Amino acid sequence: MKTTVKSVIQNPIFFYYILLSFMKPESLNYIDIPSFFNKLWFIWSVIATGLIFFLFFIYLVEDRRLCVYDIAAFYIYRILASITVCILLHNIYSRIGYVVHIQRFAFILFMSIGFKEDHDTVRNRLFYILALYSIINLITILMFPDGMYVLDDVRDNYFLGYDNGHIVLLLPALFFAAVYYGETGHKVLPFLVWISVLFSVMICKSATTVAGIAFLIIELIAIKYRVIRRFLFNRKTVLLFILAVFLVIIVFRLQEKFSGIITVLGKEPTFTGRIRLWDAGFDSIKRHPFFGVGDNPDINIDIFTYGRQKLAYAHNEILDVLVRSGIIGLLLYLFVVVRSVSFNKQVRNDKVWLAFMAAFWLMMMFESYSNYTYYYLYYVLLIYPRFGKAEKPSGMIPADDIKG
Numbered sequence: 001m002k003t004t005v006k007s008v009i010q011n012p013i014f015f016y017y018i019l020l021s022f023m024k025p026e027s028l029n030y031i032d033i034p035s036f037f038n039k040l041w042f043i044w045s046v047i048a049t050g051l052i053f054f055l056f057f058i059y060l061v062e063d064r065r066l067c068v069y070d071i072a073a074f075y076i077y078r079i080l081a082s083i084t085v086c087i088l089l090h091n092i093y094s095r096i097g098y099v100v101h102i103q104r105f106a107f108i109l110f111m112s113i114g115f116k117e118d119h120d121t122v123r124n125r126l127f128y129i130l131a132l133y134s135i136i137n138l139i140t141i142l143m144f145p146d147g148m149y150v151l152d153d154v155r156d157n158y159f160l161g162y163d164n165g166h167i168v169l170l171l172p173a174l175f176f177a178a179v180y181y182g183e184t185g186h187k188v189l190p191f192l193v194w195i196s197v198l199f200s201v202m203i204c205k206s207a208t209t210v211a212g213i214a215f216l217i218i219e220l221i222a223i224k225y226r227v228i229r230r231f232l233f234n235r236k237t238v239l240l241f242i243l244a245v246f247l248v249i250i251v252f253r254l255q256e257k258f259s260g261i262i263t264v265l266g267k268e269p270t271f272t273g274r275i276r277l278w279d280a281g282f283d284s285i286k287r288h289p290f291f292g293v294g295d296n297p298d299i300n301i302d303i304f305t306y307g308r309q310k311l312a313y314a315h316n317e318i319l320d321v322l323v324r325s326g327i328i329g330l331l332l333y334l335f336v337v338v339r340s341v342s343f344n345k346q347v348r349n350d351k352v353w354l355a356f357m358a359a360f361w362l363m364m365m366f367e368s369y370s371n372y373t374y375y376y377l378y379y380v381l382l383i384y385p386r387f388g389k390a391e392k393p394s395g396m397i398p399a400d401d402i403k404g
Contacts, residue, residue, distance in 0.1 A: 005058055006117040015114070015125055021048035022107045023129060026161025026373045027140075030149045049106040056109055067386040068112045070339055071379065074332040075105040078325050082294035089293070101295070104376040111380045115387035120183065126380070127180050130173035131193045133159070137166060138196040141203050152310070156204065163204035165372035167212065167363065170197045172377045174216075175356045182349060207272075208366045216359035223351045235341050238354055242361045250278055250316055250365065271366060274315045277304055281314035284323045292326035300324070313368035317361075320368040340382045347388030356381065 021044045079098050114122030140159040147155030156163040177190035201213050223229045248254045284303050300312035314320040321330045344350045
């Protein structure tokens with residue numbers, strides 16, 4: 001039988017070899033294990049990256065097409081601009097950050113090829129791994145109530161790493177659990193995933209994550225109603241809502257006019273110091289508006305370090321892209337987002353996908369997730385509609401009006 005890209009992707013050994021090479025648990029970087037183990041895993045991921053680009057080369061030879069060239073442009077620009085800026089402005093070169101970008105794009109490319117060649121198989125196999133990791137993470141949270149390990153005096157670290165970053169894997173796990181249930185009718189594994197994620201979020205009590213999951217649940221309930229589904233919840237309203245949050249809270253700080261009420265409610269109007277980070281981000285953007293300052297961690301730490309905490313991120317996705325890649329980088333990133341949203345009608349459960357993305361984007365107004373290991377899963381979720389086939393109704397939305 002002739003070997004094709006589709007037959008290679010369908011081979012479970014090859015698929016899991018590639019997938020798991022990128023799925024190294026964050027905790028393995030810090031717990032007490034032989035150092036050579038981490039080196040071997042890194043070599044494994046580099047080999048997998050090479051194999052992915054070889055598959056992509058075959059696609060080019062066969063004159064095939066993938067809907068990810070905008071993401072390729074974003075990552076290529078980000079790498080080249082960062083190298084140039086870091087060397088010219090700071091006389092610094094750090095290859096590690098660029099390797100991470102290349103590997104993240106390789107994973108996105110691999111999933112894109114997989115979704116196009118065998119949508120159902122690839123989606124389900126990815127879900128199995130996300131389900132396994134979600135359940136293991138909850139087990140470590142229950143086993144180590146004071147944290148699995150300590151990093152920079154922070155104890156809230158578990159199988160998936162620091163608890164603020166768990167959601168980068170857990171939210172895609174929830175989405176693919178919903179799709180898996182809708183497509184197969186199997187309830188047990190999706191139920192276990194939802195229970196694991198909800199318990200993990202409640203125990204860890206990351207305010208941003210709790211708010212994001214609560215917002216997601218409200219959305220999923222709201223879109224059951226025809227009026228909301230047809231007239232109030234759509235691509236335009238979601239994007240306008242996220243833009244409004246960015247302008248009202250991050251740019252114009254209108255919440256400061258209600259600081260007294262916020263304080264009475266037991267909340268902190270500066271969002272636990274985030275306003276200071278946003279100010280630092282805006283100051284950096286004024287100095288380097290077009291190309292940013294690059295992705296070197298030393299440079300970013302100089303910008304965002306707050307008191308004793310060595311921080312390297314703006315705690316806002318838009319500001320973070322602006323600081324690192326400038327206005328040009330942000331325009332490329334926004335093009336990727338808008339283009340993906342324009343595809344959302346290709347999946348039967350388009351409102352469910354949009355609800356998950358809205359929750360992700362809302363959390364990204366108050367967190368920067370690009371420093372976490374599984375950040376590439378955000379892009380996998382983002383590009384999913386580009387390769388979507390019409391799934392069966394999941395029961396989360398009435399079947400007679402799923403596209404409404």
